[in-house]
Structure formats: C-alpha cells, structure tokens
Amino acid sequence: MSQSRDGARDEARDRARDGSKGRSEARSSLALRGVSLAIAGRPLIAPLDLDVNGGEIVTLMGPSGSGKSSILACVCGTLDPIFDTTGKIFINGQDMTGFPPERRRAGILFQDDLLFPHLSVGENLAFGLPRRIKSRQERDARINQALVEADLEGFARRDPATLSGGQRARVALMRTLLSEPRALLLDEPFSKLDVHLRERVRRFVFDHARAEGLPTLLVTHDPEDAAATGERVVEVQPAMVDNSPASRPPQKNHEISTVDHREVGIIKKLSL
C-alpha cells in the first residue's frame, strides 16, 4: 500500500462523514457534463448535459437498446470498459469521473432486487451499512429501524427468497439507503413488479428518495413511471450515425419539461 493511496482513502472517509452529516443542510446534487457513449467507435448516445438537485427525480426515457442503462452504469462507475465514454460526472460538485464505484457512493437499484441469496434479510441490510458504524448495537438498531420503515419489522432473520416481490423491492431500497448514497440511480426498478404492486413500490421509493434529499436519476421505458414522478423527463437521443459528422450540427439531448398524467400519451408516442 502506498502512502498516497492511504491518504486518498482517509480523504474519502472524511468526505463520507461530511456527506452524511451535511445531507440535510447542504443540498446534494448530481451533474452530467457532456456525457456520451460509444462502442467500438460507433457512437451510442449524443452528449448529455444534466443537473439533478437533491430531492429531485429526473427520468431518462428512450427505447430499449438506446443506452439509457449504460448512462447509469457510467454514473456509478460499473460501465464495461468496452464502451468509450466522454464527459464528466459530478456528485455534490466533486468530479467523480474515473473513480471506482465503491468510492462514488451512488446507490443503484436494478429490475431485479439482487438481494444476496446467501445472506438473511438483516445481513443484506448490514452489508449496505457503512463500516464507520462500528458498535453492534448501533448497527442492529439501524437495521431494525430500516425494517420498520419498510414495514418489515421482525424480518431480519428471514431468507430473502421467502419474501414477496414487493417486500424484496423494499429491502433492496433500504439496503441502498443504509449505504448512505449521495445519489440514487434507478434502472427500471419497477418493471418486473405486478401492476398493483408497482404503484405502491414506486411511491415508497420516490418518497424515500425525496425525504433523504437524494438527487435521483430514473431510467425507464414506461411512461407511467415518468408521469408518477411529476418531474422532468429527458428523452435519450441515440447518436446520429453519419459518415460526415461535420456536415450537421452536433445533436443534443433535449429535455421535455415537467409532465403530468395528461402528457403520458404524448410520451408514449415518443417512446415508440
């Protein structure tokens, strides 16, 4: 271990402490500056500029295969290196580009809950809880509190495989929140839930994201999801495949401003 690496780690720990303390006071934020993706020299999405404030939920929409999910992977640092990326990612004003995922602290939820099957519900939550909280009692207290919040009191020793879809989705969110993320990334997390569950889980996730003041980026192809946020929707533009890029002005991703239920129809058309 080199000296500088240890130094960097301490710095990260300090930041983490500041971040969790200051979350309620200074609003956190997530910013993408000119983020674009290409694969094997073929551009995938046009450069994207985006600012998400704490407590705000911005929806990225686009047809499947448009690279929406890759943008999230790019934000949290797990993007496959076969992609070429440009642009920068800022969390709380700090440039996170090139940082390993565990130091970015951007929580992510996928379509599947991905609860670790070898751990109990409580152990899954404990996995998310930062090491900083050392005492056994406090860790247990935090976990119980999270379970209460998820309406799953007394479920700590249960096997995640025995939970219902909605329960698992709630545990997955609590696990992410316990890790004290500075931003929340939602990769179509509701698409595998039953229709009647989807509504409830969605509200649960959104309410928590707002209450924690997290800048949240939602990727979906379901206009209902977008409408449920009642906030900004960004249409992901596939990059133009053009042999003479100079001939046209560079295309930019554009924002559709705040939508409500009446506009869902229009978005539906767009996403086709």
Place this chain on the structure above:
Amino acid sequence: MNGFRRIGILRAAPGFTMLLFLAPVGAGLIGTWLPAFGIFPALGGDEFSLAGWRELFAYPGLGSALRLTLVSGLLSTFLSLALVIGFVASCGERKSFQALRRLIAPLLAVPHVAVAIGLAFLIAPSGWLVRLVSPWPSGWDTPPDIATVQDPYGFALTLGLVVKEMPFLFLMTLAALHQTQADRRLAIARSLGYGPVTAWIKTVLPAIYPQIRLPIYAVLAFSLSVVDMALILAPTTPPPLAVLVLRWFNDPDLSMRFVAAACASLQFGIVAAAIGSWRLLEILVAKLARSWLTDGRRGGSGGALAPLFGLAAGAICGLGAMSILGMAVWSIARRWRYPDILPSAISLDSWMRQGSSILNAGLNTLSIGLAAAAIATILVVACLENERRQRVPSNGRAIWLLYAPLLVPQIGFLFGTQVLAVHLNLDGTWLALVWTHLLFVLPYVFLSLSDSYRNLDERYVRSALCLGASPGRVFWRVKLPMLLRPVLYAMAIGFAVSVAQYLPTLFAGGGRYVTLTTEAVSLAAGANRRVAGVFALLQALMPMIAFALAIGIPALLYRHRRGLRGIA
C-alpha cells in the same frame, strides 16, 4: 477504473498458472525426446544417435503392442462416443435418462484403477458374472478355461476404458446440451415433423460437437496411452505400448532408458496422429452429412433405438457399479469358493491386517490430493476473478493450452519432467508429487468451475460495489459465498483426479511415496483379491466422500437459503 486494476498478484495469476503447468509439460517432452535421440549426459549419451530407435524397432513384440494399443484406444473412444450420442439422442426424453444421470456422477468419481480391478474380478472366468450363471444354467462346475481378462485382443481393456470414459463424455455432453439450449432446438425440429433421434442428430449434434471435441480428444489420448488400467486388464506378452515404455524406463539395465525414451516419443506420435486423423474424419463426415441435413428426411420414431441404447448404456454403468460392489464384498470375504455368489464366511481380517499400510497410503493420498485440489482451486479462482476484473473475453485458444496436459500422453513426457525435477532437486519429494498432480488436476478444476463463475449475475457485484464495498470485500463476502457450491464441487473433482493418478505418482514420487492407487495396482498383480479389494474400495471411497462433502456442506450452510439452490 484504477480500483479494478489495483491488485498486481491477481493480474499475474493467468501467466503464473500457465507457467506452473505448461513448463513441466514442455520441459518433459524435450527431456524425453532428447534421450530418444541419444542425448542424455547423465548416462553418457553425448551425441546424436538412432540406436534407441533401432533397438525399439528390432523388438519382436512391437507389432502386437502397437496393434493392441490402437485397437483398445480407438475402439474404446469410438464406442464411448457412439454410446453417449445414441443414448442421449434416443432416450433424452425418457425416464431412464434421468435415472442413469444420477448413477453416472458417482461413477465418474471412481478412479480408473478401482474400476479396472473391480471389472477384472467381475469378468474373470471365476468372476461374479460367471458365478451368476453357474453351475446352472451354464454347467460350469469349475471356472471355464477362457482368457476373459488380459485377453490377447485387448477387449477387456477396451471394456474397462468404455466403463470409465463413457460417463465422462456423457457428463460433458450434458453440459454442452445445457449451453446450446438443446431442448428448444429439439422442440422446433420436432414441431417441423422430425422424429426424435433424427431431430437430435440433425439439429443438436452439430451444435454440441464442437463443445465436446476437446473432451473427446482427451479421451482418445488417454485411451491410447493408458498404463494403470492396462497393467490390470491388458495382456502382458506383449503389453500395449505405454506399458512397454514404463517397463523399459524401470529396467535395471540403464541403457534401456534410450529405448524407453524412443518408445515414449513414438507413443506421443501415435496420439498426435490419432487426434489429427480424428479431426480429418470429422471434417469428412461434416462434408458428407451436409446434404443429408437438409434433404428433408424426417426419420422414424426411433422406437427400436431407445431400448437398445438404453440397455447398452445401462449395462456399462451397471458393470461399473457392480465392479465397486464386488470389491467391497471381496474386501470382507473370508471364504468365497467358486461358484458361490456370496462369500460363505465374512470377516474384517483383510482390513485389520492392512491397518498400517492403509494409514500410510491413505494419508499420502489425502495430503497430496487436498494440496493439489486446493492449489488448483485457488489458481483457477484467481484466473477467473482476474478475467472478470480485467473484463478479458475468454478466448478459445486458452482452453487448448489448458487441455495440453490431457492431450499429451502422460507416458510421453513424465520421464522428462522427472529429469527436470532431479535438476531442481525436487525428485521424489512431496512437493514434486503435488506439482505433478497439479498438471492434471488444474484443467479439470478449471473446466468444472469456469461456467458457474462466468455465469454469476454481474449485477450482484455491481450492486455490492455501489453499496460501497471494495472489490476485495465483494469477492469474499458476495461472490465466494454465492459460488461456494461450485467451488467446493470443483475442488472435489480436483481431489478425485489426484487420487486416481498412477503414473505421475510413480514418476514424481521416485518410488518413495505410496498412495492407495500405486498400492492397488501392485496388489492387483498379486493373487490376493481380498487385499486388492480393500485398497481399490478405499481408493473409490475417498473421492466419493469428497463429493458428498462438497454437496453436503453448502446444503447444510444454506439450508435456509432457498435462493441459492438455482446456482450450481
């Protein structure tokens, strides 16, 4: 991305692993070829000479030895493959398929030597099969005077090889079926009106054959150069080529080393030529079958083939199971006269009297097997984890390198490896034994583990990383626990492979280390079936216990974790 590339040791893992197990093979081949051409300074061979070859070709039994090698090697490989293809194609949807599937995994764990000893007793003129029909209805009041074991044609050896290699090819085929989504292909072909067997051969076989090609070559190489089974089942005057090589390497007349080296090189050439010819045959069959594939012939119901292949495959597995059972009975028999089906008196004398040598050989077997399996598993996991973190796509060429020790006949390079060990002052040490076993353990551990490791949903890792866990913590707390079952299973396979090694133990151990396998082989030559039974049974039991633990431990640890049952 620097977080992903931090750990230098991990990045060195593939190179280190390749060096560790390809260097001895390469050095071993050269160290065998040089003496074949007269160059072996330790014995005063300083210049190029063809004397070894001349003496080899002057050996009167060479022709029969060669014939014996080719017949048993080629025939057993062909029969094993034909049986597997016929059985899977005709019985794939039947109940017998599932039944046999369960029987085959434990059979695979039984070492070659144990199968050979058991089979020798089973098919001997005074063996179980004859006893079952004697004195009535066969009328044999005394054992019939036919050479069923060590027959001059090598049929007993061929049968033994089929009993051992068919389960291996069957398991490899099952894995390939899984990967190619064979059931969907089959469903489509069936819905287009094709009979089951024709549908399988026309749509599934072309997809799975490339995946079982290397295992087939490994079987071919093994069968053409097998020593341990041949010592028990093949005739002795002359024996197959590989046994000749061993005999000459062990000859008290040191100048015979040159002849042995020449013969070992010839053995290598034969295996290389056989694999090459097999490949040419594949191309030819593929070309000829091209038009047959699309001529629209639907084939019949295959009704007659199913019982035929079901029975044949069942018989082979039955022989394997009865071999082990027979050894178990022999090991506790006190008086067992012909033609009694069961012993008239039983005792544990054979076990008791062998107590100390069982302990010695057993402990050696255990320590070498555990060490080789553990080292192999650590190296394989490190390579796979490195592959994941560097995101290197797995390429087809690496797998060929991995198969190298399985495609090169053992007898063709182990002498050279031993010479290398002497130079490194490792000859006859425990370390040399573990290292030599590692050459054969490692490929199997890799083959067993790589699919599960690569198929683990990468999003678990991403989730854990995004929760703030370092790559190391993700590995220890998420990946390894989730992959506990396949990791332990791969280790058990590695252990089983190590337990079965005869020739590597003989060469690397320099005669100083006795294992259950070497002991069983030397006892099988003697007439005492009871003692041979004890060692053969123990040799078969040890891998089975390892497999039971590999399946039992995760089942126990995760008995309350339903979600892990799907990950195998």
